[in-house]
Every structure is written in C-alpha cells, then in structure tokens.
Amino acid sequence: MDHRATTLPMPPGWPARIRAVDSGVLTPPEPRLAATVVLLRDAADGPQAYLLRRRTSMAFAAGMYAYPGGGVDPRDAEVETGWAGPTPEQWADRLGVDARTARAVVCAAVRETFEEAGVLLAGPDAGSVAAPRDWSAERAALEAHELSFAEFLRDHGLVLRSDLLGGWARWITPEFEERRYDTWFFVAALPPGQDAALEVGEADRVAWLTPAEAVRGHAEGRFGMLPPTVTVLRELSFARSAAEALAAAADRTVEPVLGRAEVRGDHMTVRWPGYEELTIDGEFPEDS
Numbered sequence: 001m002d003h004r005a006t007t008l009p010m011p012p013g014w015p016a017r018i019r020a021v022d023s024g025v026l027t028p029p030e031p032r033l034a035a036t037v038v039l040l041r042d043a044a045d046g047p048q049a050y051l052l053r054r055r056t057s058m059a060f061a062a063g064m065y066a067y068p069g070g071g072v073d074p075r076d077a078e079v080e081t082g083w084a085g086p087t088p089e090q091w092a093d094r095l096g097v098d099a100r101t102a103r104a105v106v107c108a109a110v111r112e113t114f115e116e117a118g119v120l121l122a123g124p125d126a127g128s129v130a131a132p133r134d135w136s137a138e139r140a141a142l143e144a145h146e147l148s149f150a151e152f153l154r155d156h157g158l159v160l161r162s163d164l165l166g167g168w169a170r171w172i173t174p175e176f177e178e179r180r181y182d183t184w185f186f187v188a189a190l191p192p193g194q195d196a197a198l199e200v201g202e203a204d205r206v207a208w209l210t211p212a213e214a215v216r217g218h219a220e221g222r223f224g225m226l227p228p229t230v231t232v233l234r235e236l237s238f239a240r241s242a243a244e245a246l247a248a249a250a251d252r253t254v255e256p257v258l259g260r261a262e263v264r265g266d267h268m269t270v271r272w273p274g275y276e277e278l279t280i281d282g283e284f285p286e287d288s
Helices: 014-023 088-095 099-117 136-143 149-155 211-219 227-236 242-249
Strands: 032-041 048-054 069-071 082-084 159-161 166-172 181-189 203-209 256-258 260-264 267-271 280-283
Touching: 014 260, 014 267, 032 099, 032 227, 032 242, 048 211, 069 099, 088 099, 088 166, 099 136, 099 149, 099 159, 099 181, 136 149, 166 227, 166 242, 181 227, 181 242, 203 211, 211 227
Parallel strands: 032 181, 082 159, 166 256
Antiparallel strands: 032 048, 032 069, 048 203, 166 181, 260 267, 267 280
C-alpha cells in the first residue's frame, strides 16, 4: 500500500478539542464497543461494497458514507444461541478480547447487517442461510432495542453463521472526538438468494460501489467518509471477488488503530500509525 503523507483538511471543532485534551481540560470519553460489516457482492467489474449515506440529522458521521454497523449489545453475551463456524473463544483470540465480548461483537456484526441491510447471516443449520421472507417486524424490534439479536436467533431457531464473517480491522475513535467508538470491521459476501435493502431508516441513500469507485469518489469530494471507511476500501481494492476478500481476511492481524494528535503552539498534527496518507498537519491558531 502507498503510505505517502498528504495534507488533509482539519475537521471543524477538532482544534479546540485537541487543545482541551492536550491541556487536561477535557477528559476523553470512553469508546463504545461497536461492529460494522463491509458487505460485498460480485459484479462484472469486481466486487462491490454496500454503502449507506447517513442522514444529515444523525449525531455521528452525519452525511458520511458508511457500512452497516452499530454498538455492541451486552445482552448478546448472556443468551446462548446456535453458533456455526469459529467459536466465541476463537473469535476472542482473533479480536483481542475475552470470549463473552467476542460473542457480543460478532452478534453485533450480524445483527447490524440484518437490521440495516436486511441481509441475514444465519440459518436453520450450520450449512445454510435463512430463506428470504418479510422480516420487517423483527428488524424494527431490533432497531427499537425491544429484543436482543441473540433472543431473535433463539426464538426463530436460527444458527449464527460466524464462518461467513472475516475479521478485517479494528479502529478506535481518537481521544479528542466527542463520540468515541472501538469498532471491529468485518467483511462478508452477500449470501445467494438474499438482497440488500434499498431503503434504510438511518440513511438517505444506499449504493453498491467497487472499492476503487468509492475511493475515487472520496478523493474527488463526492463521497464523504471517515478515515477507517475509506482506508478499508483502499485495502479491499485488490480483491477480484468477494471470496478473495474473505480469504485475505484470514491472513490479517486485527490490531487497534488509534489516531493521536500532537500540539506545538498553533501547529497541530494528527496521525494514524501505519496510515501516513491520513495525516493532518498544519497551523491552526486558537482564535481562528
């Protein structure tokens, strides 16, 4: 990967919060555990990723393109469900957490793919996925937090297919951000016979784009994306199929990436270790 440094614009509000954290005036909030899934489907020009443009009314990443994702529900660590593929203990080693947390993180990944995209990575047994049907009531109940995903699986006799997920990355929101997330990124292929939703409550647009198309649109200013989103797309640009992307996931090391800021008077630098192309560097006077 090309890691040449560039000078990216500083988002509004960051300089003041960076100074506040640096001076000890602001205590960074604890990041919330979360999971997100890059859903891929094969097309003539290569695999396409399912992207949602978050509504401008959203409190976090408003107007940005993102993948289906959301916070981890602790209830999913408490209910035993049918489980196929790598065990929670194996996922714990992969994700760098304990088995209970790993179970909840993987459940969150599958839940958000179902809740937001309508794609269910679960089935009646370890070798199949659920047949298409109208799950709108169940998806609404999950979105309203009326039941946990583990309860949904148990009630419908479904087996979670953890083997359909590939662990890709882990990004933690920088300490100076107002809302912080500790997010695991997964990749998954669209199961045969299932279609992703064309309308999503938290999004005003959905799009299937090849990673190269999405990265190019971001560079041209047409697709707003947070650093982890566009970075994962860059990393997926090599893949010639969804299966190739999933195979590559098995060889990746999932270690946390945390952006850090340095303050020297009016000069500020924000770096993400290992991702120099994301560097923000420049003069940001306090009274500007």
